[in-house]
Amino acid sequence: MNKGKVTVFRYNPEIDIQPRYETYEFPYKPSMTVLDVAMYIYEQIDGSFSFSYACSNSHCGLCGAKINGKPGLMCREMATQEMVLEPLDNLTVIRDLMVDRDEYEKHKDSLRLNLDRVNLPLQEPEKIALKDLRRFAVASRCVECYSCISVCPSLKENPHEYLGPAGFVQLARHAFDPRDDLNREVIAYSGGLYNCTTCGRCTEVCPHDIAPSENIELLRARMVASGNMPRAVSQLIEMVEKTEKLIQKGKSSFIETTSMKKAKVGLFVGCNIDYDSRLQSIAIAALKVLQKMGIEVAVPQEQVCCGQPLKEVGAVEEIQKLVLKNVKAFEQAGCTTLITICSGCGVGAKKLWPGIYKEATGKDLPFEVMDFTEYVATLPFTDFVKPLNLKVAYHDPCTLKRGQGIYEEPRKILKSITKLNENAEDACCGGGGGLRVSNLKLSQRILKNRVNSFRNMDVQAIVTGCPTCIKQLNIGLAQNGMRKVEVLHTAVVMARAMGV
Numbered sequence: 255m256n257k258g259k260v261t262v263f264r265y266n267p268e269i270d271i272q273p274r275y276e277t278y279e280f281p282y283k284p285s286m287t288v289l290d291v292a293m294y295i296y297e298q299i300d301g302s303f304s305f306s307y308a309c310s311n312s313h314c315g316l317c318g319a320k321i322n323g324k325p326g327l328m329c330r331e332m333a334t335q336e337m338v339l340e341p342l343d344n345l346t347v348i349r350d351l352m353v354d355r356d357e358y359e360k361h362k363d364s365l366r367l368n369l370d371r372v373n374l375p376l377q378e379p380e381k382i383a384l385k386d387l388r389r390f391a392v393a394s395r396c397v398e399c400y401s402c403i404s405v406c407p408s409l410k411e412n413p414h415e416y417l418g419p420a421g422f423v424q425l426a427r428h429a430f431d432p433r434d435d436l437n438r439e440v441i442a443y444s445g446g447l448y449n450c451t452t453c454g455r456c457t458e459v460c461p462h463d464i465a466p467s468e469n470i471e472l473l474r475a476r477m478v479a480s481g482n483m484p485r486a487v488s489q490l491i492e493m494v495e496k497t498e499k500l501i502q503k504g505k506s507s508f509i510e511t512t513s514m515k516k517a518k519v520g521l522f523v524g525c526n527i528d529y530d531s532r533l534q535s536i537a538i539a540a541l542k543v544l545q546k547m548g549i550e551v552a553v554p555q556e557q558v559c560c561g562q563p564l565k566e567v568g569a570v571e572e573i574q575k576l577v578l579k580n581v582k583a584f585e586q587a588g589c590t591t592l593i594t595i596c597s598g599c600g601v602g603a604k605k606l607w608p609g610i611y612k613e614a615t616g617k618d619l620p621f622e623v624m625d626f627t628e629y630v631a632t633l634p635f636t637d638f639v640k641p642l643n644l645k646v647a648y649h650d651p652c653t654l655k656r657g658q659g660i661y662e663e664p665r666k667i668l669k670s671i672t673k674l675n676e677n678a679e680d681a682c683c684g685g686g687g688g689l690r691v692s693n694l695k696l697s698q699r700i701l702k703n704r705v706n707s708f709r710n711m712d713v714q715a716i717v718t719g720c721p722t723c724i725k726q727l728n729i730g731l732a733q734n735g736m737r738k739v740e741v742l743h744t745a746v747v748m749a750r751a752m753g754v
Contacts, residue, residue, distance in 0.1 A: 258282035258335040260291055262303070266349050273347075275338075282335050288321055289328040292339070292351070305351035315397035318342055318404075319351050325401035325459045342404035344413070358403065361414070362421040365445055369428060370436035386432040393427035393469060395462040396420065402456035402466050407682045408449050408689070411699040417445030419456035419466030426469040429476065439477040447473055448484055449696055452566050452687035454656035474568025483568070486691040491569045498558035498576065500525035508534045509555050512541075517552035519544070520589035520621070522580070522603060524596035525559050526721040533721050539749035540595045540626055546638055546752050551593075556583035561610075562602030562653075567688040577610045585620045592621045593629050595745060597654035597720040598686070600625045604658060625654060627719060627744050631663040639671050639751040646747070647678040647713045649704075649727065651720035652686055664744050668717060671751040675711050685726035697726075698733075705730035708739065715740040717747055 258280050265273035280294045289307060296303045307317040309329060317328040320340040328339075345353035402419040403409050409418040417425070425445065429438035447470065456466040477483055478491075494500060508528050521540060527533045537553075544551050557580055561573035580603075584592055594600035603623040611619055648668060654660050668674045684690075684700030705727065708716060716727055716739060727741045 256282040256335065258291070258333065258337070260295070260337045260339060262295065262338075262350070263340040264303075264350055265347055266302075266304075267347070282333065284332075286333040287329055288319075288326075288331045288333050288337065288339070289317055291333050291337070292317075292328055304349040306353075315399035318399035318401050320404070325399075325404045327397075327399055327401075327461050330461055342400060344404050344406065344410050345400065353400075355400065358400070358413075358418070358421075362417065362424065365417065365421070365425065365441050366436065367421070367424045367428065369431065369434055371433060372435040375433075380433070382432055389430040389469075389472065390427060390432075392464060393423050393430060395464055396423045396427070397462065398424075399461060401459045401461065405455040405459055407453060407455070407684065407700045407703070408446075408451060408696060411703075412446070412449060412696050415446050416449040416696075417442075419450075419470070421445060422447070422450075422470050422473065423464055423466050426473055429473060439473070439480050439482060442473045443477065443482070447477065448487070448567070448688060448692040450687050451652070451682050451684060451689050451697075451700065453652040453682040455652075455682070458656055471566060471568060474566075475570050476568070478568040479571070484692050487567045487569065487688065490563070490567060490688070490691065491572060494559055494564060494569075494572060494576070498579070499529060500559050500563050501529050503529050504531050506531065506534075508537045509553060509557065512537075512553045513555075514541075514551055514553045515555075516588050517550040518588065518590050519549055520552045520554065520584045520587055520592045522557060522560070522584075522592055522594045522596075522599055523553065524594070524599040524721065526725070527596060530721070530725075533724065536595055536721065536724075536743040536745055539743065539754075540593070540745040542754040543630070543745055543748045543752060544593075546754050547633055547635065552584070552587040552589055554583040554587045556586075560596075560599040560602035561606055562598050563688070565602070565606060566686070567692075573606065574610050574614060577607050578614060581607065581611055581619065589621050591629070592623045593626055594623065595626045595719075595743070596722075597625065597651040597657065597660075598722060601653045601657035625658060625660055625663070625719065627663040627667055628658075628660055630748070631666050635667065635748070636670050639748065640753070641670070642672050642747070642751050644715060644747070644750075645673045645675065645713045646715045646717050646742075647675045647708055647711050649678065649683065649716050649718040649723060650680055651718055651723050652682055654719050655680065664717070664719060667744060667748065672717075672747065675713055677711065679707050681707060683723050683726045683730070685720075685722040690722075690726070698730075701726055701730040702734060705734050705736065709734075709736065713739065715742050715747075717742050717744055719744050 561576040684697040
């Protein structure tokens with residue numbers, strides 16, 4: 255019989271000074287779930303081992319735990335021959351894998367998360383159109399396993415003022431229920447609706463594919479549509495309406511000073527890189543890298559904001575005009591491939607533009623959208639570079655790793671030209687979702703945690719693919735006594751390695 259080994263977090267606050275880990279052997283079978291292994295430990299080895307489950311009571315979700323470092327349901331995850339089991343983060347440990355859900359549930363339940371009706375149905379059974387139930391049906395799949403809140407950076411730093419992804423899914427369930435008559439937008443705002451970074455960690459770990467961050471964006475859209483929104487959001491909308499850009503113009507515009515009009519490959523610059531003189535070197539480097547490899551690039555001057563920042567804060571009505579203008583600009587430039595050097599813009603162009611353009615014109619996008627690293631990784635770039643004596647760590651932008659599923663490509667590039675430390679944890683910098691303008695203090699607390707994770711890594715530079723992350727990390731390094739560490743875009747590192 256095959257044997258397996260499982261290392262388990264053990265902690266009884268009544269008798270233990272601090273947590274410990276114990277390793278147990280178990281008879282491994284390919285059909286076993288993690289819950290089967292936990293039951294084996296409890297029944298055959300140590301009856302004091304504590305964990306939660308309630309399959310017989312139809313309360314799915316109680317067996318949530320960290321399995322090999324990732325949240326999941328023990329009843330759904332298949333056992334492996336070597337495992338580590340730990341309690342969910344962001345919740346107080348009662349004993350071993352058991353966590354205290356009461357405090358979070360009291361906060362959640364205080365926001366009237368139940369169907370609230372003013373007018374009773376005229377007939378029963380009540381008839382409801384299927385189109386009105388689609389979003390409600392998705393939110394109703396939540397089993398409250400709390401995997402999502404265990405990875406939420408905002409909830410970790412602000413548990414008393416932020417409802418968190420699980421709570422907002424429950425709120426969305428009623429907000430999107432056509433039978434509900436309560437003003438859910440006010441409740442959502444009081445629960446910290448704009449404290450979400452839209453990092454997508456909650457969506458990544460949800461066992462039922464609910465996408466809590468998308469539900470939060472939809473709730474924000476309802477708030478904006480009602481005319482009740484934070485002042486920072488209304489100012490952002492006004493800025494884009496007036497200038498078609500996310501930020502104010504600085505001393506110069508990269509796009510306006512770059513005359514490259516026709517080519518098969520187009521470069522989408524993005525608002526931050528276009529207008530912020532501190533970031534314009536990213537676009538310059540990207541152009542030089544591509545040109546060094548013999549690629550002609552178009553930079554249409556008519557390109558405007560991608561629309562993704564508006565979607566994140568709920569201002570969806572203003573997006574279509576931007577999308578149509580951008581698509582027209584690159585289509586007229588003869589582009590069949592569009593390269594983005596801002597990961598946020600890349601998410602917008604890949605996931606937002608196709609649906610909006612299809613709905614408006616009945617056509618598919620006339621070009622393929624690729625991130626800079628995604629595109630370069632398909633080329634023989636190693637023929638053009640010389641390794642740098644540079645020790646770096648890579649920071650995954652949330653909009654690149656989770657938003658676009660791009661993880662290996664930047665690492666492939668950096669491994670070939672730098673000394674890459676691959677021990678950097680996957681964590682949000684606190685710069686996304688409009689959090690920097692809606693709640694700066696919370697954004698900076700999340701940022702401090704992220705910056706401190708690099709403190710003992712012995713690196714000269716942090717490399718990333720998002721201009722917002724670059725600005726955020728530079729602030730965090732300066733505030734935490736790490737000014738000597740550079741923050742660089744992958745394109746800038748490549749340009750150095752090419753000597754251009």
